[in-house]
Amino acid sequence: MAKETIAGLAKRLGISKASVSYALNGQPGVSEVTRRRVLDLAEELEWYPSSSARALSRSRSGAVGMVLSADPDLIGTEPYYMGLLAGIETALAEGDMALMLRMVGTDPAQERATYERWAGERKVDGVLMFDHLHEDPRPALLDRLGLPFVLHGAPERHGPAPFSGTTTDxxxxxxxxxxxxxxxxxxxxxxxxxxxxxxxxxxxxxxxxxxxxxxxxxxxxxxxxxxxxxxxxxxxxxxxxxxxxxxxxxxxxxxxxxxxxxxxxxxxxxxxxxxxxxxxxxxxxxxxxxxxxxxxxxRNPVMQGRVAAELLLSLLDSGTLQTRAMPASDxxxxxxxxx
Amino acid sequence: MAKETIAGLAKRLGISKASVSYALNGQPGVSEVTRRRVLDLAEELEWYPSSSARALSRSRSGAVGMVLSADPDLIGTEPYYMGLLAGIETALAEGDMALMLRMVGTDPAQERATYERWAGERKVDGVLMFDHLHEDPRPALLDRLGLPFVLHGAPERHGPAPFSGTTTDxxxxxxxxxxxxxxxxxxxxxxxxxxxxxxxxxxxxxxxxxxxxxxxxxxxxxxxxxxxxxxxxxxxxxxxxxxxxxxxxxxxxxxxxxxxxxxxxxxxxxxxxxxxxxxxxxxxxxxxxxxxxxxxxxRNPVMQGRVAAELLLSLLDSGTLQTRAMPASDxxxxxxxxx
DNA sequence: TAGGACTACTGAACCGGTTCAGGTATAACA
DNA sequence: TGTTATACCTGAACCGGTTCAGTAGTCCTA
Structure with a gap:
């Protein structure tokens, strides 16, 4: 079974690639009849648009990145992060975003190198970070790189936030x-x-x-x-x-x-x-x-992860910086x- | 700072896109002098090739996928999987592959739907799986989808393996x-x-x-x-x-x-x-x-994850199915x- | 000194989508 | 009836890389 493409669908239906694209993405420019025909055929063929072609033309990768820095042998001992991860992933899945995970050692330089690479390759559309450091260099770095991010556990502040994040009281x-x-x-x-x-x-x-x-x-x-x-x-x-x-x-x-x-x-x-x-x-x-x-x-790591991911999603599609306070822990x- | 592209580098150096590409990928067709000029300029500009453009033209996404199916609230309680994940990730990083993680509930249909989607969108080049089931439908599904995979914890068998995997005695x-x-x-x-x-x-x-x-x-x-x-x-x-x-x-x-x-x-x-x-x-x-x-x-989950990932990497670049036995546990x- | 082999390089096609600038046909309006 | 708006659709450019076929130029050989 040779791989179908949007051009293939268009030919089968006797319409142009453009129409197929509009139909698939719920955009105006096609009649309801045509849209249905396209959608039905796509379903029948079990066809999905190529994520890389889409990423290239939309200039959006459809993924967000997360760097876990810890000793690999100890990673399993931190249930908090796993819960966070679970919450993040479920929220991302709902927003149709993929999670790209990278584990690095405890050297902060590795985390930064990962961000530089991701930004340069445009491999992720945004990044989730934890553990705000004293004089944390990461927000400035990500700003320079043009990578949107959310910092889970940002400091509380008054006045407009310089970046998106969750805060804990x-x-x-x-x-x-x-x-x-x-x-x-x-x-x-x-x-x-x-x-x-x-x-x-x-x-x-x-x-x-x-x-x-x-x-x-x-x-x-x-x-x-x-x-x-x-x-x-x-x-x-x-x-x-x-x-x-x-x-x-x-x-x-x-x-x-x-x-x-x-x-x-x-x-x-x-x-x-x-x-x-x-x-x-x-x-x-x-x-x-x-x-x-x-x-x-x-604390409720699953919920917290979910909230952080939602902040990132909304940052990515509307560009609004937000701060969300986590509920008090019991x-x-x-x-x-x-x- | 407008995003650099390979065409930009080519223009700056007064050579063609093709030469730049050959130089970057260590392929023959460029002189050492030219190669160095390209590499130096890329470094100076902190430029990396766009992963999506690369993925599109190479028809390889550069990522492997892994589905974790578990109740999100309990995920943190399974240190074994976290260790595995850590081992997998470090091996993938060395092979310059990204890890795409998806968490789904315990319904097996979700896992299968994820594979179908990933294969259709060509979002991952291969998949890592665990926990071989009785009459496991997944190997056949992945074969049908044309998605290479490694099954961690495959059954021991004599004769040629029908797929790549790790086995435990x-x-x-x-x-x-x-x-x-x-x-x-x-x-x-x-x-x-x-x-x-x-x-x-x-x-x-x-x-x-x-x-x-x-x-x-x-x-x-x-x-x-x-x-x-x-x-x-x-x-x-x-x-x-x-x-x-x-x-x-x-x-x-x-x-x-x-x-x-x-x-x-x-x-x-x-x-x-x-x-x-x-x-x-x-x-x-x-x-x-x-x-x-x-x-x-x-057991040694970090090592096991590493081995499983290495099997997948070698499957992806040489296409050879392998079975590797895990050392006996202490x-x-x-x-x-x-x- | 013509021929072949090799090296270094280039233009253009291609990967598979999205999107913009038109082009018809039909409906709506004056 | 002619004009304009609207709905639907299309061709072509574009995203940013890779790769193939082809062109010069250089060196070696007979």
Whole structure:
């Protein structure tokens, strides 16, 4: 079966390529009768227009790109990103866009090189990004490259946004966590964050501090890297030696660090939640299954991915920059805070 | 900055488009001097050839597709697939191919519709598939569509392969598990498999049975669906009422079901491993973190993904069908079998 | 010194769509 | 009745690469 083309359809129907094209794309310029004939024939032949020919003449690739930068061996351990991916993909599918995925190592240069290549080859019409960095060079780069993008987790701002993105109200989320701990009597807490280069981590730190101060609570901060060992080591360093004013609760920046924290407590012979409570800034099956199960802030990655993708779609077809605030996360209270 | 094209480069250099094209693609027909001039100018201008124009004239899209069919909300819970994805992506990147990802629900019709669309639009040059089904309609479909593909987890066969794929020696893996249990004194075991519609599950069941029989062990089989609840329920049904000849060990088809099994044991007041041992047919962080930690067969998804992608790449550029056997998996002995 | 082989290069066709600038035929209007 | 608007349709240009057939020019050989 030789590959059909639009010229083939046109010949079969005795009309011009142009008419076939108009009919297929729902554009004016053809009668309803002709349109139906074209559509019926296309269906009968199971024919679809060539995506590359279409991409070439429309100067639009019909795909959006997403770069995941992480150690390949650890990628499976981040359920948050997978949920995000799922949400993104379903939204894109509805908008008839394809998702082009690239995984690179943790070197930021690789991510940037990918964008340059994509823009140069016009392989994607837009890009989805995460994790706004301190002095993030990517928005400027993408602007220079002329690649539309959406940044999931953009900083909150007042006034018109310089680019499209989703924002999270860290003050509310922080308050949810800190209030929960305060209510349970904790007055000295620790916060083991993710890397400071992520803007959202800086903001969380500031918000936790502010909220705790409002309650008259003391906060110790540690920087982690989202790995299990980081949570473990932070807890050991915080609680390894018995001191007078040891913290009674630890907030950890993600689920893996929370698991590490639990392991550390067990090693140190400290009971959770009786001696030390644990809260994870990200929920997952790990938090549910751990013993004790871990109280966690439940974001909704699938929904968030969906929203981010929708922002990109609307940016691509109407060019409007938008910022969308994510709803506040719920805290799922579990055993690790004595709930 | 107006977009450069190959015609633009040609004009700047005072040569023809054809020469520029030959130079860029490393083809004969240009002198080394000219080639260098072209390459240098391209680099200086940060110019890349348009992927869609290239795709159109080469009749190759430069992308391979992969359909993930799963409930979007559960996708994050399957670390195996994420590892696979990572391996695939890195191999594809090295072969200068892009990965097009599509997530669909669990309805098989959606997966097939995606392949039809991709083939019709010539959007991907090939496809990666998983989980060979009983009477799997997909290979025939893809053959009809003329879409090259690699099936990760193809059945083992003698004689020439009808398509490219990776195979796993289930007999060896089964023996690894069963021997491990036999050595620890278990004589009555249960095997909670994944859905029977997956060929590899059927094969695992048969291999476990055979191996157990060789040892004079009794096996009870249950069908699960890889979800936590399935592992839980299977264990409850197996061990809910005290019986004379209750099984003393349970093999579960994946990590989630193993977690469910542990929960069930806890509920039933049975100790692991003293009363009942647990083995997972898939390793993950869950197995490591559970208490007791779970003995698991450790496959290497990143490597497997890489191999599958390499098979596809070589199929695409030389057209040779190949079958590659995956190395035997190692058993990571942990507490759940008393190790 | 004519002939053949080889190298370096070019013009034009081609890939398969989209879209613009007309061209008819029919309907609507004055 | 002539003019104009409208609906439907078409030929050809275009998107930006690849590739084929052909042309010069150079070198080697007999």
């Amino acid at each position: 860290h003050a509310v989320d922080s308050a949810t966590i800190v209030n929960h701990l305060h209510l349970r009597g904790h007055r000295r807490i620790a916060h083991v964050s993710g890397p400071h280069r992520f803007l959202h981590e800086e903001q969380r730190i500031a918000c936790v501090r502010r909220r705790a101060a409002a309650h008259g609570m003391a906060v110790v901060t540690r920087e982690g890297n989202y790995a299990l060992a980081a949570g473990h080591d932070a807890v050991v360093s915080l609680l390894g030696e018995p001191v007078e004013d040891a913290v009674t609760a630890v907030i950890l920046g993600n689920d893996l660090m929370s698991m590490g924290a639990l392991l550390a407590l067990r090693e140190l012979g400290l009971r959770c939640p009786e001696d030390v409570a644990i809260v994870s800034w990200d929920d997952s099956l790990h938090c549910q299954l751990a013993s004790p199960s871990v109280t966690a802030l439940s 805290l799922v209270a579990r055993s690790s805070t004595g709930s | 289930h007999a060896v893996d089964s023996a690894t598990i069963v021997n491990h249990l036999h050595l620890r004194g278990h004589r009555r075991i249960a095997h909670v498999s994944g859905p029977h519609r997956f060929l590899h599950e059927e094969q695992r069941i048969a291999c476990v049975r055979r191996r157990a029989a060789a040892h004079g062990m009794a096996v009870v089989t249950r069908e699960g669906n890889y979800a936590l609840a399935a592992g839980h329920d299977a264990v409850v049904s197996l061990l809910g009422e005290p019986v004379e000849d209750a099984v003393t060990a349970v093999i579960l088809g994946n990590d989630l079901m193993s977690m469910g099994a542990l929960l069930a044991l806890r509920e039933l007041g049975l100790r692991c491993p003293e009363d009942v041992a647990i083995v997972s047919w898939d390793d993950s962080l869950h197995c490591q973190l559970a208490s007791p930690s779970v003995t698991a067969l450790s 058993l990571v002995a942990r507490s759940s079998t008393g190790s």
